[in-house]
Amino acid sequence: MESSPEEMLQGLDSQQRLAAESLLGPVRIVASAGSGKTKTISHRIAYGVASGVYAPEKVLALSYTSRSAAELRARINSLGVPAVQVRTVHASALAQLRHFWPQISGVSAPKIATSKKDLLLQSLKNLKIDSNQSVLRELASEIEWWKYSMLSPDQYLEKATDRKLETLNFSVAHKVIVEYERVKAESKQIDWEDVLLLTLGMLKSEPRVIEQVRAQYRFFTIDEFQDISPLQFELLQEWLGDRSDLCVVGDPRQTIYSFAGASQGFLNGFESHFENTNSIELSNNYRSGSTIVNLANHVMKHLPAMNSVSGIGQIQIQSYANEASEATEVARMIAEDLNRGIPANEIAVLFRINNQSQLIGDKLSELGIRHQIKTAEKFFQLPVVSQAVQMIKASRFIEDKPAHEIISDILRDLGWSQAPSGDLSTWESLQALYEVLTEKQLGIEQTVQLIDSLQLQHFEPVRELVTLSTIHAAKGLEFRKVYLVGASEGLLPFHLAKSESEIDEERRLTYVAITRAKQSLVISHSKQNGELSRFLAATAGTHT
Numbered sequence: 001m002e003s004s005p006e007e008m009l010q011g012l013d014s015q016q017r018l019a020a021e022s023l024l025g026p027v028r029i030v031a032s033a034g035s036g037k038t039k040t041i042s043h044r045i046a047y048g049v050a051s052g053v054y055a056p057e058k059v060l061a062l063s064y065t066s067r068s069a070a071e072l073r074a075r076i077n078s079l080g081v082p083a084v085q086v087r088t089v090h091a092s093a094l095a096q097l098r099h100f101w102p103q104i105s106g107v108s109a110p111k112i113a114t115s116k117k118d119l120l121l122q123s124l125k126n127l128k129i130d131s132n133q134s135v136l137r138e139l140a141s142e143i144e145w146w147k148y149s150m151l152s153p154d155q156y157l158e159k160a161t162d163r164k165l166e167t168l169n170f171s172v173a174h175k176v177i178v179e180y181e182r183v184k185a186e187s188k189q190i191d192w193e194d195v196l197l198l199t200l201g202m203l204k205s206e207p208r209v210i211e212q213v214r215a216q217y218r219f220f221t222i223d224e225f226q227d228i229s230p231l232q233f234e235l236l237q238e239w240l241g242d243r244s245d246l247c248v249v250g251d252p253r254q255t256i257y258s259f260a261g262a263s264q265g266f267l268n269g270f271e272s273h274f275e276n277t278n279s280i281e282l283s284n285n286y287r288s289g290s291t292i293v294n295l296a297n298h299v300m301k302h303l304p305a306m307n308s309v310s311g312i313g314q315i316q317i318q319s320y321a322n323e324a325s326e327a328t329e330v331a332r333m334i335a336e337d338l339n340r341g342i343p344a345n346e347i348a349v350l351f352r353i354n355n356q357s358q359l360i361g362d363k364l365s366e367l368g369i370r371h372q373i374k375t376a377e378k379f380f381q382l383p384v385v386s387q388a389v390q391m392i393k394a395s396r397f398i399e400d401k402p403a404h405e406i407i408s409d410i411l412r413d414l415g416w417s418q419a420p421s422g423d424l425s426t427w428e429s430l431q432a433l434y435e436v437l438t439e440k441q442l443g444i445e446q447t448v449q450l451i452d453s454l455q456l457q458h459f460e461p462v463r464e465l466v467t468l469s470t471i472h473a474a475k476g477l478e479f480r481k482v483y484l485v486g487a488s489e490g491l492l493p494f495h496l497a498k499s500e501s502e503i504d505e506e507r508r509l510t511y512v513a514i515t516r517a518k519q520s521l522v523i524s525h526s527k528q529n530g531e532l533s534r535f536l537a538a539t540a541g542t543h544t
Helices: 013-022 038-049 065-079 089-103 116-126 131-146 153-162 171-188 194-207 205-216 230-240 290-299 325-338 354-366 384-395 403-413 423-437 443-454 498-514 535-544
Strands: 027-031 058-062 085-090 219-222 248-249 278-281 314-320 346-350 371-374 466-470 479-484 518-526
Touching: 013 038, 013 278, 013 466, 027 038, 027 219, 038 058, 038 065, 038 248, 058 065, 058 089, 065 085, 085 089, 085 171, 089 194, 089 205, 089 230, 116 131, 116 171, 131 153, 131 171, 131 194, 131 230, 153 171, 194 230, 205 230, 219 230, 278 325, 290 314, 290 518, 290 535, 325 346, 325 354, 325 479, 325 518, 346 354, 354 371, 354 423, 354 466, 371 423, 384 403, 384 423, 384 443, 403 423, 403 443, 423 443, 479 498
Parallel strands: 027 248, 027 278, 058 085, 058 219, 219 248, 314 518, 346 466, 346 479, 371 466, 479 518
Antiparallel strands: none
């Protein structure tokens, strides 16, 4: 039995209901942390279909990660609207590229490189430049920023001087970018940013293609709009044409990807691109206790405050002599949390940069506490996972062993075993790979195909473990208890952040970290690294 339009609005507060009822024309929803934006979006789409305004097959809902897209898809399906397309921006562009490219060129769409790492390693080798994980990570980030900003290689050198590089100078980065593009073209591959660039070029140059695309979708919704880049915005405009039935959702307080080309200007200045914009604000925080919401409001005191509607919450601010004592104490408190019955997957340790995970991970391992590490690197980009994948792919011609035995042997060579042992974060990564590759009884060739598919989907394992995460990687997640470690000047804000805009981004990072916590937040720093972060110092006396 189909639900009535009114039933689709049940359970929404007045702000959410207003957003859900605003079905046509340009709509901007400014949704603060924990305000129920996914609920609002799903009910808005379901209400549009139930009321007959939307044909479900004409709706395209876009998100930035496969995880958030899957959550939105599940919410919409649960409301009885299964025909709506919910995809990431990249997945939508890739689907169009693969469908239309053969019609235009007579050949299949170019192969997508599963990682920039191998292409960068070859480029650095050709240029006789030493490399390590930090260099590779920073170069990959520079390539993303350059392409998302829609610059030529020479324009990169002109425009990038306002940015900060830790491992290389911009002249060297420019040379690597040029060589990277040459190596990539020689290998007949494209990267994920090229998917958007090629799709945009195809739509602009092929009237028949853009006509079909615009005929397919009429109503657009896009989440996390504060993170959109110039390239993604131009692609979105091409999909829309002269139409304006677009709903964007975002929080300017959570713009934390400027280093990758994101600009909150597209959200804040939405009405300059779309006339007669209907702007709606979701300001009720249903996630965090009032003390946590008040701290977040203090950090972002120059913006309208959130309203807390979810209990009181607890905050502690602790200082330690050094990082070792901080990590030891945090690990001890997590052990107590687990003993008190807090589920492992409801506990997170957040930090500013990747290498902060090592010490706390070691301390957790000493206590036998299983944990997973989430960083800006995708699962298949983790060094140990990348190495395992290369070895599995190199074994694709072995015919006298079942695939699960080949996988097991390779992972054992890398330190994996049936039971947790050694470096627990490494073991957990290999265990996650083992589980996803052996879930079904596949041959080795099928397993390699599965790996390629998982890499293209940006697969991330979901495990019931304590989470160690950079603040960037934790955006969109929530936990019952959060430990924000290393909250010192020099780390938060990071020492390379000097300009006003860079400091503002560090402030937004702090807001994101705080608002991941639902019931309890423990903030700590070591005096060895400096004073407590300027964003938190004024409140330190009230939380001990």
